Amino acid sequence: MKLSALDYLLCIHCMKPFVLLDGYATAPDSQEVITGKLHCNSCNRDYDVRGGVPRLVDESKSHQTDIETGQSFATAWKTFPRMDERYRQQFFDWISPVDPEFFRDKLVLECGCGKGRHAKIVSECGAKMIFAVDIGDAVEVAYQNTGHLPNVHIIQADIENMPFAPIFDMAFSLGVLHHMNSPVSGFLAMSKKLNDQGTICAWVYGRENNRWLIRFVNPARVAITSKLSPPLLKILAGLMALPVYLWAHLVAAPWTRMQEKMPALPSLFYQRYMTYIARFDFNEIHHIVYDHLSAPVANYVARHYFEDWFSEANLPNPVIRWHNQNSWTGISSHNPQILSDMHKRMEKLLATDAKAAALPSQSSRQ
Numbered sequence: 578m579k580l581s582a583l584d585y586l587l588c589i590h591c592m593k594p595f596v597l598l599d600g601y602a603t604a605p606d607s608q609e610v611i612t613g614k615l616h617c618n619s620c621n622r623d624y625d626v627r628g629g630v631p632r633l634v635d636e637s638k639s640h641q642t643d644i645e646t647g648q649s650f651a652t653a654w655k656t657f658p659r660m661d662e663r664y665r666q667q668f669f670d671w672i673s674p675v676d677p678e679f680f681r682d683k684l685v686l687e688c689g690c691g692k693g694r695h696a697k698i699v700s701e702c703g704a705k706m707i708f709a710v711d712i713g714d715a716v717e718v719a720y721q722n723t724g725h726l727p728n729v730h731i732i733q734a735d736i737e738n739m740p741f742a743p744i745f746d747m748a749f750s751l752g753v754l755h756h757m758n759s760p761v762s763g764f765l766a767m768s769k770k771l772n773d774q775g776t777i778c779a780w781v782y783g784r785e786n787n788r789w790l791i792r793f794v795n796p797a798r799v800a801i802t803s804k805l806s807p808p809l810l811k812i813l814a815g816l817m818a819l820p821v822y823l824w825a826h827l828v829a830a831p832w833t834r835m836q837e838k839m840p841a842l843p844s845l846f847y848q849r850y851m852t853y854i855a856r857f858d859f860n861e862i863h864h865i866v867y868d869h870l871s872a873p874v875a876n877y878v879a880r881h882y883f884e885d886w887f888s889e890a891n892l893p894n895p896v897i898r899w900h901n902q903n904s905w906t907g908i909s910s911h912n913p914q915i916l917s918d919m920h921k922r923m924e925k926l927l928a929t930d931a932k933a934a935a936l937p938s939q940s941s942r943q
């Protein structure tokens with residue numbers, strides 16, 4: 578933990594500042610606090626700093642399922658901790674039309690940071706600071722990957738109980754809210770940390786086009802695979818990842834290239850997503866399959882519900898993108914200029930890629 582984090586962190590119970598108690602230990606040759614105690618004078622509570630990370634989860638304030646989800650993902654991130662340079666392209670693809678320049682000098686909040694891959698990218702884009710929050714021990718992997726970066730703070734906290742005032746220029750959450758007990762509550766909690774010009778961006782699994790996952794994979798995940806031991810699950814995910822990897826690389830991606838030359842060719846099942854993941858090696862696809870099998874909770878969000886979240890958060894007229902025809906990215910801002918700019922960029926994007934259409938067909942919506 579960097580000492581500068583103390584200017585921002587608040588007690589999750591009473592929203593008052595902390596003091597760092599004497600006796601803390603720093604890393605050799607740096608000001609990073611590795612172990613110590615944060616004390617709230619107002620409500621007289623203590624919170625640990627452990628492994629360089631402030632531990633600000635109070636289990637009595639969180640949903641039990643969210644705690645379990647955090648534990649499950651922590652195992653996943655510890656199993657697959659590797660950073661990959663292709664994450665940068667993936668990140669900007671998820672949050673498009675937000676671009677790298679958007680982050681310059683901004684105070685940024687990431688909700689559900691996993692192993693810290695996006696915090697690293699945002700740091701490299703010149704953000705003033707990024708606070709990256711995760712409910713589970715994934716923070717330990719995130720700290721290993723980003724603790725050395727001067728503008729990154731890794732914090733263990735629940736999205737629904739984050740230790741901040743409404744100060745952020747930008748808050749984002751990718752692949753997280755749909756794993757929460759109440760995705761909409763997570764979104765609203767996130768939106769409450771924005772300042773009065775703040776921008777929000779979320780990416781969630783869509784309900785549209787994912788009927789097969791909801792019908793077949795979901796029940797198996799809930800009843801069986803999420804309960805398997807991590808080593809067994811890793812083997813099973815590896816076995817299932819092999820055909821996915823081969824299909825993505827040997828069928829979907831070449832088919833998409835052929836379709837570009839011969840648009841009359843029919844589309845294959847889940848082709849856009851399969852083509853998309855063909856950019857990754859086997860290890861990454863293994864991790865993607867592992868995630869799908871291990872998460873205790875996965876909600877699939879219909880577009881109209883997703884849009885409602887923005888209205889509830891008083892962030893109307895969001896830019897909504899149908900990502901890979903199986904998930905939704907939504908962006909809105911309290912700053913009218915930024916919002917209008919995002920809509921213009923989205924129009925340009927649609928002009929160059931009609932398949933990134935904002936609306937799925939009627940048949941894929943059910």
Ligand SMILES: C[S@@+](CC[C@H](N)C(=O)[O-])C[C@H]1O[C@@H](n2cnc3c(N)ncnc32)[C@H](O)[C@@H]1O
Binds near residue numbers: 646648651689735737
């Ligand atoms: C699928 S991972 C995505 C991580 C990261 N956004 C990425 O794409 O690399 C979901 C992450 O959200 C975290 N998470 C789930 N529920 C949370 C909550 N209530 N508060 C904070 N983090 C949460 C999990 O621990 C997990 O690391």
